[in-house]
Amino acid sequence: MQPVLTAIEMQQADSAAIEKLHISPICLMELAGKECIGYMLEKLSLESPEGLQFLIVAGKGNNGGDGFVIARHLLNLGAAVDLVLLYPEGAAGGAAEANMSILRAYEEEGLPLRIFNSIEEAIPFVSEQEYSVTIDAMTGTGLRLEAPGAPLLSPLAEGVELLNALHERSEALCMAVDIPTGLDATSGHAAMPAVTADFTITMGFMKTGLLLQDGPELCGEVHVAEISIPGFLAEDAGAFLIDESFAAEHFALRSEGSAKHMNGKVLIIAGSSTGESSMGGAALLAAGAAVKTGAGYVAVSIPPSLAATLHIAVPEAIVIGRDMDSLMEKARWSEAILIGPGLGRSPESIDLVRALLSHPDIFEKKLILDADALYAIAEAGLQNVLSAMPEVLITPHYGELARLTGTDAGSVTKDPLAAATRFADTYSTTVLLKGRPTIIAKESGPVLLNTSGTEALATAGTGDVLSGMVAALAAKGECLPEAAAAAAWFHGRAGDLASDVSSLVSASMVRDAIPSAIEEMFDFED
Ligand SMILES: NC(=O)C1=CN([C@@H]2O[C@H](COP(=O)(O)OP(=O)(O)OC[C@H]3O[C@@H](n4cnc5c(N)ncnc54)[C@H](O)[C@@H]3O)[C@@H](O)[C@H]2O)[C@@H](O)CC1
Numbered sequence: 237m238q239p240v241l242t243a244i245e246m247q248q249a250d251s252a253a254i255e256k257l258h259i260s261p262i263c264l265m266e267l268a269g270k271e272c273i274g275y276m277l278e279k280l281s282l283e284s285p286e287g288l289q290f291l292i293v294a295g296k297g298n299n300g301g302d303g304f305v306i307a308r309h310l311l312n313l314g315a316a317v318d319l320v321l322l323y324p325e326g327a328a329g330g331a332a333e334a335n336m337s338i339l340r341a342y343e344e345e346g347l348p349l350r351i352f353n354s355i356e357e358a359i360p361f362v363s364e365q366e367y368s369v370t371i372d373a374m375t376g377t378g379l380r381l382e383a384p385g386a387p388l389l390s391p392l393a394e395g396v397e398l399l400n401a402l403h404e405r406s407e408a409l410c411m412a413v414d415i416p417t418g419l420d421a422t423s424g425h426a427a428m429p430a431v432t433a434d435f436t437i438t439m440g441f442m443k444t445g446l447l448l449q450d451g452p453e454l455c456g457e458v459h460v461a462e463i464s465i466p467g468f469l470a471e472d473a474g475a476f477l478i479d480e481s482f483a484a485e486h487f488a489l490r491s492e493g494s495a496k497h498m499n500g501k502v503l504i505i506a507g508s509s510t511g512e513s514s515m516g517g518a519a520l521l522a523a524g525a526a527v528k529t530g531a532g533y534v535a536v537s538i539p540p541s542l543a544a545t546l547h548i549a550v551p552e553a554i555v556i557g558r559d560m561d562s563l564m565e566k567a568r569w570s571e572a573i574l575i576g577p578g579l580g581r582s583p584e585s586i587d588l589v590r591a592l593l594s595h596p597d598i599f600e601k602k603l604i605l606d607a608d609a610l611y612a613i614a615e616a617g618l619q620n621v622l623s624a625m626p627e628v629l630i631t632p633h634y635g636e637l638a639r640l641t642g643t644d645a646g647s648v649t650k651d652p653l654a655a656a657t658r659f660a661d662t663y664s665t666t667v668l669l670k671g672r673p674t675i676i677a678k679e680s681g682p683v684l685l686n687t688s689g690t691e692a693l694a695t696a697g698t699g700d701v702l703s704g705m706v707a708a709l710a711a712k713g714e715c716l717p718e719a720a721a722a723a724a725w726f727h728g729r730a731g732d733l734a735s736d737v738s739s740l741v742s743a744s745m746v747r748d749a750i751p752s753a754i755e756e757m758f759d760f761e762d
Pocket residue numbers: 250251261264265268295296297298299300301302374375376377378379380381388389392413414415439463
């Protein structure tokens with residue numbers, strides 16, 4: 237899995253590369269610029285930029301320095317470059333300043349290079365020009381914002397406005413160097429205004445801010461450029477990105493001689509039915525998902541009035557009622573227990589959750605708590621009970637985590653990484669916080685981020701499918717954090733495969749696409 241760094245972690249990796257490994261800043265900057273050229277040509281499907289026109293807007297830090305290297309290489313390859321300096325020359329110092337002096341020397345050679353010393357000086361010329369690519373080299377990991385949405389000050393604001401205006405009214409692609417200007421590399425919150433890029437070449441390692449909040453909208457496609465900062469300098473990163481090989485590694489294939497009871501026994505306690513309403517669908521989706529994720533046995537505790545429906549919808553499942561003795565017998569038999577989808581919010585459901593969580597046959601198993609089980613925990617104030625359980629995972633969305641922590645959804649939305657990590661540490665539990673990205677936090681461990689999946693999953697019932705998948709992987713032998721992470725990845729991929737038109741995807745379609753999403757991994761590995 238690739239590390240995902242905060243701005244501070246990236247600055248530490250940069251410093252370690254320079255101070256401990258003696259890699260020169262000039263060398264890092266050179267590689268950063270070269271990587272941008274290579275990837276940009278790939279995006280343009282061109283062998284060479286010869287004859288094309290590029291605009292670079294540069295800030296006063298090392299991000300601007302990367303822009304100077306890009307300018308030089310473009311000129312070397314026969315392109316024409318307009319460079320806008322937002323700040324007086326020499327403000328950068330170090331490697332950036334050294335690269336700027338090379339450009340000044342180039343200027344004397346009569347190359348197609350125009351250097352503008354301010355945005356005002358540039359405007360009359362650049363507004364007339366057609367560019368192939370406009371390049372944002374104003375700020376990267378050095379940007380500091382007081383608050384999300386804080387105003388970006390002059391001259392950065394004018395630089396951003398220029399690039400965004402060109403983006404809107406011309407065919408030019410906009411490339412962000414490292415991070416779109418205005419985007420906080422750690423939190424993913426954007427300033428006002430911020431650059432909207434078509435693609436972002438980020439240096440060395442992925443940054444958290446590219447995956448959170450406004451990050452995905454502003455970055456476009458993200459490419460991580462290898463600039464010779466070795467991976468071991470990011471080993472202690474606070475976050476890692478779940479990928480397909482991780483997911484495949486955590487899907488145990490059935491061994492040839494295995495029997496059904498050896499391939500994961502899941503108990504799902506879900507669904508509700510009262511005189512007024514019935515919530516059987518969630519149980520059906522979770523059970524179907526567990527079956528399609530390859531569990532050897534799936535038992536479902538559901539109100540007796542829904543049993544016939546479940547038999548028809550998921551014929552593979554064993555159906556039991558709500559009687560405590562049969563529930564506990566199946567709990568002892570099972571290897572992972574999922575409680576919650578469609579359980580309802582009545583006082584009886586809350587009492588049921590309280591009773592279940594106090595029983596060792598339940599809490600000593602790998603336990604996955606979802607949906608209405610989370611409502612019951614919040615209502616009955618059972619959060620502390622989680623701390624005593626050996627292996628427990630909660631799978632809230634933002635609203636559910638807010639209810640569990642006594643805050644509003646807005647504060648989880650503001651910093652979901654911190655909210656998930658805090659809960660995991662406080663209650664010694666694993667948290668799968670659903671969203672974009674999905675965040676898996678475990679006590680004192682690095683956070684895992686999942687970016688597979690799209691708005692195809694933004695439809696009722698996909699969360700029930702996900703919790704059924706987690707339960708199956710956990711029963712098949714994975715520890716809960718890994719089961720959650722692999723399930724999240726497969727779930728996103730199943731959403732992609734469910735339909736070519738994301739707006740038509742339903743939760744049943746995601747459930748039905750699970751086998752293809754998993755199968756594909758093994759084709760990939762072969
Ligand atoms: N050795 C290194 O550290 C390397 C850095 N690289 C590049 O350098 C970048 C980081 O360079 P820097 O640390 O110089 O920072 P940046 O180039 O991101 O620039 C930040 C500059 O903007 C100013 N600034 C910060 N917040 C501001 C705000 N709200 N309003 C106005 N100005 C603000 C800062 O004072 C600083 O001068 C990376 O993103 C990457 O592009 C690469 O060249 C690879 C090597």
